[in-house]
Amino acid sequence: MLTKLALTGIKSRLKDYIVLFSGLIVSAATFYMFMTLATNKNFLGNNSMLSANNTMFIFGFGAVLLGIITLVYLIYANSFLMNMRQRDYGMFMMLGAKSRKIAQLIFVETFSIGMIATLVGSAIGVGLSQVVAKLLVRQLGLTLHNFNAFHLPAMLITLIFFGVLFVLSAFWNSAKLVKTPVMKLLHQASQPSRMQVKPVVLILQALLGLALLAVGYWSMASIKLLNLIAIPLALVTIVLGSYFTFNATFIWLISLLKRNSKFALKGLRNFTLSQLNFRIHDYTRMLAMISILFALALGAITVGLGFQNEISDLAAATAPYDLIVYHQDQQVKTAVAQLDLKSKAVYHYKVVDGATYYSVTELQQQPLYYVDYGKSTGAEMVMPTIKRYAAQDYLKQGSAARYDAARWLATKSEQSTEINVKFVSAAKFAALTAPTQHLQLIRVHDFLKDSKKIGQIESAQAKAAPQFKSVLANSKYVGYGVYKSLFSGMTFMGFFLGISFLAMLASCLMFKILSGAYSDVRRYEMLNKMGTRRGTLKHSVAIEIGVLYALPGVLGVCHVLFGLQLFKMLMINPYQGIWLPFAIFICLYIVYYLLTTWLYRGIVIPATEIEK
Amino acid sequence: MANDVVTVNNLVKTYGKTNEKQYTALKDVSFAVENGEFVGIMGASGSGKTTLLNILSTLDKPTSGEVRINNRDVTKLKGNQMADFRSKQVGFIFQDFNLLENLTAYENIALPLSLQNIAPRKIKPLVNQIAQRLSIESVLDHYPTELSGGQKQRVAAARALVHQPAILFGDEPTGALDSNSARELLETMDSLNHEDQVSILLVTHDPFSASYCQRILFIKDGKIGQELKRNGRPRAEFYQEILNSLGTFVD
Numbered sequence: 001m002l003t004k005l006a007l008t009g010i011k012s013r014l015k016d017y018i019v020l021f022s023g024l025i026v027s028a029a030t031f032y033m034f035m036t037l038a039t040n041k042n043f044l045g046n047n048s049m050l051s052a053n054n055t056m057f058i059f060g061f062g063a064v065l066l067g068i069i070t071l072v073y074l075i076y077a078n079s080f081l082m083n084m085r086q087r088d089y090g091m092f093m094m095l096g097a098k099s100r101k102i103a104q105l106i107f108v109e110t111f112s113i114g115m116i117a118t119l120v121g122s123a124i125g126v127g128l129s130q131v132v133a134k135l136l137v138r139q140l141g142l143t144l145h146n147f148n149a150f151h152l153p154a155m156l157i158t159l160i161f162f163g164v165l166f167v168l169s170a171f172w173n174s175a176k177l178v179k180t181p182v183m184k185l186l187h188q189a190s191q192p193s194r195m196q197v198k199p200v201v202l203i204l205q206a207l208l209g210l211a212l213l214a215v216g217y218w219s220m221a222s223i224k225l226l227n228l229i230a231i232p233l234a235l236v237t238i239v240l241g242s243y244f245t246f247n248a249t250f251i252w253l254i255s256l257l258k259r260n261s262k263f264a265l266k267g268l269r270n271f272t273l274s275q276l277n278f279r280i281h282d283y284t285r286m287l288a289m290i291s292i293l294f295a296l297a298l299g300a301i302t303v304g305l306g307f308q309n310e311i312s313d314l315a316a317a318t319a320p321y322d323l324i325v326y327h328q329d330q331q332v333k334t335a336v337a338q339l340d341l342k343s344k345a346v347y348h349y350k351v352v353d354g355a356t357y358y359s360v361t362e363l364q365q366q367p368l369y370y371v372d373y374g375k376s377t378g379a380e381m382v383m384p385t386i387k388r389y390a391a392q393d394y395l396k397q398g399s400a401a402r403y404d405a406a407r408w409l410a411t412k413s414e415q416s417t418e419i420n421v422k423f424v425s426a427a428k429f430a431a432l433t434a435p436t437q438h439l440q441l442i443r444v445h446d447f448l449k450d451s452k453k454i455g456q457i458e459s460a461q462a463k464a465a466p467q468f469k470s471v472l473a474n475s476k477y478v479g480y481g482v483y484k485s486l487f488s489g490m491t492f493m494g495f496f497l498g499i500s501f502l503a504m505l506a507s508c509l510m511f512k513i514l515s516g517a518y519s520d521v522r523r524y525e526m527l528n529k530m531g532t533r534r535g536t537l538k539h540s541v542a543i544e545i546g547v548l549y550a551l552p553g554v555l556g557v558c559h560v561l562f563g564l565q566l567f568k569m570l571m572i573n574p575y576q577g578i579w580l581p582f583a584i585f586i587c588l589y590i591v592y593y594l595l596t597t598w599l600y601r602g603i604v605i606p607a608t609e610i611e612k
Numbered sequence: 613m614a615n616d617v618v619t620v621n622n623l624v625k626t627y628g629k630t631n632e633k634q635y636t637a638l639k640d641v642s643f644a645v646e647n648g649e650f651v652g653i654m655g656a657s658g659s660g661k662t663t664l665l666n667i668l669s670t671l672d673k674p675t676s677g678e679v680r681i682n683n684r685d686v687t688k689l690k691g692n693q694m695a696d697f698r699s700k701q702v703g704f705i706f707q708d709f710n711l712l713e714n715l716t717a718y719e720n721i722a723l724p725l726s727l728q729n730i731a732p733r734k735i736k737p738l739v740n741q742i743a744q745r746l747s748i749e750s751v752l753d754h755y756p757t758e759l760s761g762g763q764k765q766r767v768a769a770a771r772a773l774v775h776q777p778a779i780l781f782g783d784e785p786t787g788a789l790d791s792n793s794a795r796e797l798l799e800t801m802d803s804l805n806h807e808d809q810v811s812i813l814l815v816t817h818d819p820f821s822a823s824y825c826q827r828i829l830f831i832k833d834g835k836i837g838q839e840l841k842r843n844g845r846p847r848a849e850f851y852q853e854i855l856n857s858l859g860t861f862v863d
């Protein structure tokens with residue numbers, strides 16, 4: 001009988017259950033997806049610029065963070081479930097159900113909802129991993145090695161982690177229900193009491209918060225000066241700074257707005273402000289945490305995509321010449337003619353006893369280009385520039401210019417090119433008895449645009465003249481491919497990390513807000529009775545939730561903008577193309593916001609036109 | 613007729629869709645409230661009092677019948693018109709959960725004015741005026757949790773009246789009060805009615821509350837039965853008559 005009652009309860013709250021269920025499924029799927037990466041050592045090792053162990057460490061760290069978020073998330077989801085159900089269960093108790101029986105019911109309900117969601121979530125996680133990997137590979141032109149959507153250890157970790165958490169929350173719920181007096185279950189309206197905060201304390205807190213944030217931002221920007229201490233310093237100050245900023249600045253701001261009667265006494269503004277005031281107190285810790293997670297997630301995506309941008313910049317920087325033509329036939333000639341050439345230089349050589357001879361005069365007539373790495377220090381990467389040697393640079397034996405020339409003009413790939421490439425005077429060169437051959441050093445305007453054609457020309461040469469296969473294997477084009485796959489891995493991981501974090505933190509916020517919705521129902525009902533237009537109520541909800549979403553978002557964006565300073569060590573320009581990850585991220589975040597607003601409205605806004 | 617603030621004609625309310633189990637809560641209810649009158653509707657719990665008030669205040673739609681308030685057929689209103697009608701023409705006091713706990717008494721009272729987009733500088737004098745009338749000036753800065761039950765209901769009354777509605781509806785406003793606070797609130801309503809000509813429609817199951825009215829309509833099983841008039845008699849006498857007729861009405 002009771003079970004039947006419990007089931008009817010579920011039916012009447014179908015929409016809320018769907019929300020809860022899909023939330024849990026998303027979290028399990030995200031967790032699983034993340035774990036497929038974090039536990040796949042082969043994948044991490046093959047796709048990162050860092051060693052497999054380092055990457056494992058980063059992902060281990062990410063996994064712990066994700067674990068903590070998941071925990072917080074489940075606590076909120078669980079309180080959402082309890083808020084939703086406690087009245088029903090209170091009612092059953094009123095009707096005389098034994099509390100042991102109720103405890104059993106809520107235990108079974110919590111645990112089975114949790115486990116079903118976990119199983120479905122993991123299954124979806126497998127599919128999603130596959131889809132996401134495919135999408136990223138296609139959209140970003142990434143290449144991934146050793147990535148499997150189904151990874152048994154990840155599956156086990158997910159099941160065990162969620163299983164343990166759900167058993168714990170099931171125990172927690174049943175213990176709580178049995179202990180709470182029935183009347184309290186029936187009428188649990190959280191009553192906001194007066195917030196007694198002295199303005200002086202608030203101002204001090206606000207200043208402290210801002211000062212801490214400033215220190216944190218400064219330390220990230222001055223990593224050169226502070227070295228490794230910068231990161232823990234930034235972490236501590238930013239966490240505390242976010243907390244104080246939320247705790248003081250916004251409360252102060254809201255009370256300021258409330259006191260301004262010209263602003264506050266219009267429409268529902270005063271009500272909305274009061275809701276926020278009440279909420280923000282309750283949410284401070286949560287919002288501070290979310291702003292930081294937001295920053296981590298957005299940072300991960302930004303850095304990931306940043307690496308993607310760097311591929312072209314770095315590949316362009318690996319070599320001054322985009323293509324070397326060793327072998328000329330009609331096919332190669334026509335193909336070269338189709339390139340968007342920037343410069344083309346022909347050099348003549350003779351091969352005697354396995355050594356390649358060039359005339360210094362020819363080099364002096366048309367000196368080679370080289371890559372100048374500038375004063376790139378360890379703390380900051382600078383974009384290298386292409387420069388050209390001067391004629392007198394070739395005079396000295398063993399000069400950098402000759403060394404460079406030997407690298408580009410070698411016709412065989414061997415350990416020491418200096419030995420096999422020799423530079424002699426024009427007279428000596430003429431005296432050598434061997435046929436004169438020549439090669440072309442070619443630069444194009446846009447390597448990325450022409451890279452496909454360049455690759456084809458290189459393979460055509462290797463086919464027609466296999467003796468050049470070994471030098472061709474050292475080409476810029478080949479190097480570009482290697483870079484690309486390395487950075488692909490980083491991009492993929494950044495994306496993955498970012499999206500998983502976002503999904504979790506936004507769901508956390510969503511459930512936190514929705515679980516408060518049940519205590520708001522009465523307030524909105526009253527406003528409706530007083531004759532508040534539906535549109536006005538909706539607007540108030542949109543603003544209230546909008547502020548709760550925007551605050552951590554804005555602070556998180558600030559964190560990222562400053563945090564990217566840290567990546568100047570690894571990247572040339574971490575801020576390049578920054579709009580893309582921001583746009584992706586903000587779109588996803590807005591989707592969460594809209595979803596939350598929609599669900600919240602469904603819970604609190606009464607239907608005005610009751611049809612007969 | 614022209615002097616009636618509320619006119620109800622042949623009102624029927626049936627709950628439940630045609631293919632579901634149906635329950636008719638109001639069966640052919642008709643009555644009128646004159647401008648400046650203090651009318652009570654009395655009936656046992658479940659007799660349809662709240663249903664009636666909800667329809668009068670456009671919170672619910674009747675199945676059939678006509679409701680005119682200030683000579684306007686409110687059953688024809690749609691969407692925002694209904695909300696606007698409530699916010700302008702109706703003041704409401706319920707048994708409980710009258711006030712928004714996250715607003716101070718002052719802010720609660722000011723809310724109906726803000727909702728009508730009255731200029732903020734005009735709000736303060738209006739709120740102070742009604743607060744003075746209801747003797748709650750000293751608690752304006754308090755939150756509802758810091759007020760006694762009686763104070764809460766007086767704040768609710770202030771909020772219901774601050775925008776000078778055509779009529780004040782009360783749905784068992786004394787239901788959650790101790791007898792002293794209840795008496796105080798009823799006396800306040802009585803004086804509002806006498807001195808400020810506020811029209812009041814009070815719905816209650818409590819004879820004591822009803823004895824403050826000038827006229828009482830008895831409702832039973834969704835139908836209006838007997839009517840009692842006070843005709844300027846002392847309250848105690850009227851109270852006795854209510855008790856007596858309650859006995860006969862129940863039979």
Ligand SMILES: Nc1ncnc2c1ncn2[C@@H]1O[C@H](COP(=O)(O)OP(=O)(O)O)[C@@H](O)[C@H]1O
Nearest residue numbers: 627628635637656657658659660661662663664
């Ligand atoms: N939304 C509803 N759906 C179905 N029946 C209802 C609904 N609201 C009230 N009723 C029924 O209508 C009758 C009158 O209810 P109500 O007007 O609340 O009575 P009162 O306020 O006099 O106690 C009751 O029998 C109640 O069960």
Ligand SMILES: [Mg+2]
Nearest residue numbers: 661662663783
């Ligand atoms: Mg009622």
